[in-house]
Amino acid sequence: QLQLQESGPGLVKTSETLSLTCTVSGGSISSNYYWGWVRQPPGKGLEWIASIFYPGYTHFNSSLRSRVTISVDASENQISLKLNSVTASDTAVYYCARHGDHADYGKIDNWGQGTLVTVSS
Amino acid sequence: SSELTQDPAVSVALGQTVRITCQGDSLRTFYASWYQQKPGQAPILVIYDKTGRPSGIPDRFSGSSSGNTASLTITGAQAEDEADYYCGSRDSSANVIFGGGTKVTVL
Numbered sequence: 001q002l003q004l005q006e007s008g009p010g011l012v013k014t015s016e017t018l019s020l021t022c023t024v025s026g027g028s029i030s031s032n033y034y035w036g037w038v039r040q041p042p043g044k045g046l047e048w049i050a051s052i053f054y055p056g057y058t059h060f061n062s063s064l065r066s067r068v069t070i071s072v073d074a075s076e077n078q079i080s081l082k083l084n085s086v087t088a089s090d091t092a093v094y095y096c097a098r099h100g101d102h103a104d105y106g107k108i109d110n111w112g113q114g115t116l117v118t119v120s121s
Numbered sequence: 122s123s124e125l126t127q128d129p130a131v132s133v134a135l136g137q138t139v140r141i142t143c144q145g146d147s148l149r150t151f152y153a154s155w156y157q158q159k160p161g162q163a164p165i166l167v168i169y170d171k172t173g174r175p176s177g178i179p180d181r182f183s184g185s186s187s188g189n190t191a192s193l194t195i196t197g198a199q200a201e202d203e204a205d206y207y208c209g210s211r212d213s214s215a216n217v218i219f220g221g222g223t224k225v226t227v228l
Contacts, residue, residue: 046156046164046222048216048218048219059216059217062214095164106151107169109166111165113163
């Protein structure tokens with residue numbers, strides 16, 4: 001059974017870089033799927049951040065693109081997210097996600113449990 | 122990027138049927154998916170590719186689509202179906218997009 005587990009600091013200071021890792025078990029990060037990140041500010045809706053297809057084909061939310069780096073480490077079966085110059089508006093639960101196969105990119109069929117990241121000075 | 126529009130909230134009597142809609146131009150080209158999210162939990166996929174249902178999802182959940190509108194129907198709503206429901210899709214620029222969510226209350 002596929003499992004996605006997010007990890008990283010729960011508190012990040014304003015203007016610094018948010019760094020998260022998603023460890024995938026029960027499946028290979030190099031298989032025919034996109035992997036990505038979605039966030040949800042407290043009490044609000046879902047916002048897609050970015051996605052990657054091994055070894056490095058990427059798509060980004062245009063509103064976040066200038067601040068986002070997404071990468072994949074096949075040896076560790078992990079994907080990573082970096083979001084720089086964070087502000088309080090970046091406070092959210094961050095979810096790791098697996099899309100459907102390459103032809104079904106719009107579908108997210110597996111989600112991590114999510115990790116809350118708070119941005120504060 | 123494109124947008125998906127959902128009604129913010131809907132209520133349904135226990136055992137009755139409720140339909141949730143999602144509108145957006147991208148739905149004329151790309152399939153909609155539907156996600157259920159309960160408080161404090163991650164979303165789960167309940168409908169994909171317009172009518173597909175993942176294993177483990179009860180058959181009271183069904184999907185349909187016409188033109189720029191996708192719908193999720195819960196036939197015989199149960200108390201455990203009370204949740205937020207989000208539609209999702211993609212646009213022609215490979216943006217993943219979500220509707221604003223519909224809060225379903227089972228009375």
